[in-house]
Amino acid sequence: MCSVKSETPSNGQRCVRLLQVFTLATFAPICAEYLSAYDSSTGDPLVLLQGLIILAPLYGFAAVLIRELVSRSDLGMRGTLLxxxxxxxxxxGVIDQSMFRESYLGIAVWDQMTKPTQIPQLGISAYTATTFVAGHVIYSYVAPILIVESLCPASSRNRWLSRLGVSIIVVLYVVSALLVLDEHLSIEDSHASTTEISCALALSMFLVAGAYSRPQRYFESVGRFEMSATWLFLIGLIGGISMDLAAPSWLGTIVVIFTLACLAAVAFFARLSRTRLTALAFGLLLSRCLTAFSYFPLRGDVSALQKYSHNVFFIVVVLVFGMMSLRRASQCTLAEAHDG
Incomplete structure (x- = not known):
């Protein structure tokens, strides 16, 4: 009952789906930028709201687009991750170019983050390249998608937008990306080279091709194991904390890669219902809220009151969204089991 597709949605269904688009477009940038509380905007409600004007199209519409592509081609979790x-x-690598920068946004500890694992031949730091891309995968896109989909499981496998709607989303995403790129090019002295940008684009196209390939029959043939939602929540929580607290060193990079491999193995080989996927995403988002208490913003003059009130507010946001999505996903799972 909860996963039946509707090719001709009613007006009420269209309104629900547009609300889901709006929710994901808002929740994704919050998870991507605000939970970590690393910037000078921390604790400033007006600046945070203004930031969403650019961040919602940049992160939120990207998340919506990923979700629509997966839904339209039935790509599954593997396709979502890729x-x-x-x-x-x-x-x-292309828009904010943080993967290749020798300095970034005036962050004083940038050298401490990048130099210990610098790979001169590639022009990247292994630590920042790994953590930045992994952070976008988890917090900018996949976890917000899972949480928002579970708020209304009945449409979790449906398209949310028409072709026109998808086209508008793409245009707004590109415009926001170009604005961010232009700002970085105008204020930063260090920029990615043409070769570096070309390599990043080539890698992204390779990942897209992998998402649309069909090796899932192999994964379906492999024996899968059961895990409870509680265990998956704890895995997400502990895994997220481990990655966020890993030192910017080769050992820390290995910890991050190992943790990502464990999370990927769980996603590929465990039997993950909607409830269990939501629990894993909930744990990961909550981990970022908790680790944000362990440091002050990397730039700007932010008071302790601003810092900790910001942290508390967004931990409440994640708890509310996470518990609501878990409850709705569990109800849907029970309904499906009853119908079966």
Whole structure:
């Protein structure tokens, strides 16, 4: 009952789906930028709201587009992860170019983050390249998609937008990306080279091609194991904390890669219902809220009151969204089991 597709939605269904688009377009940038509380905007409600004007199209519409592509081609979780990785590479390698920068936004500790794992031949830091792309995959796209879809599981497999709607989303995403790129090019001294940008685009296209390939029959033939929603929540929570607290060193990079491999193995080989996927996403988002208490913003003059009130507010946002989505996903699972 909860996953039946409707090719001709009613007016009420259209309104619900547009509300889901709006919710994801707002929730994704919050997860991508505001939960970590690293910027000078921390604790400033007006600046945070103004930031959504650019961040909602940049992160939110990218998340909506990923979700629509997966829904229209039935790409599943594997396709979602690969498309999210493609957008993450474009974001970090082409749009804000943080993957290749020698300095970034005047962050004083930038050298401490990048130099220990610098790979001169590639022009990247292994630590920042890994954490930036992984952060976009998890927090900018996949986790927000799972949480928002579970708020209304009845349409989790449906298209939310018409072709015109998708076209508008694409245009607004590109415009916001170009605005961000133009700002970075105008204020930063360090820029990615043409070769570096070309490599990032080539890698993103490779990931898109992988998303649309069909090796899932192999994964379907492999024996899968059961995991409870509680365990998946804890895996997401502990995994997220491990990645966020990993030091910017080769050992820290190995910890991040190992944790990502474990999360990917769970996603590919565990039997994950909607409820279990939501629990995993909930744990990951909550981990970012908790680790944000362990440091102050990397730039700007932010008071302790601003910092911790910001943290508390967004941890409440994640708790509300996470618990609501878990409850709705569980109800849908029970309904499906009853119908079966």
């Amino acid at each position: 498309l999210a990785a493609a957008f993450g590479v474009v974001q970090a």
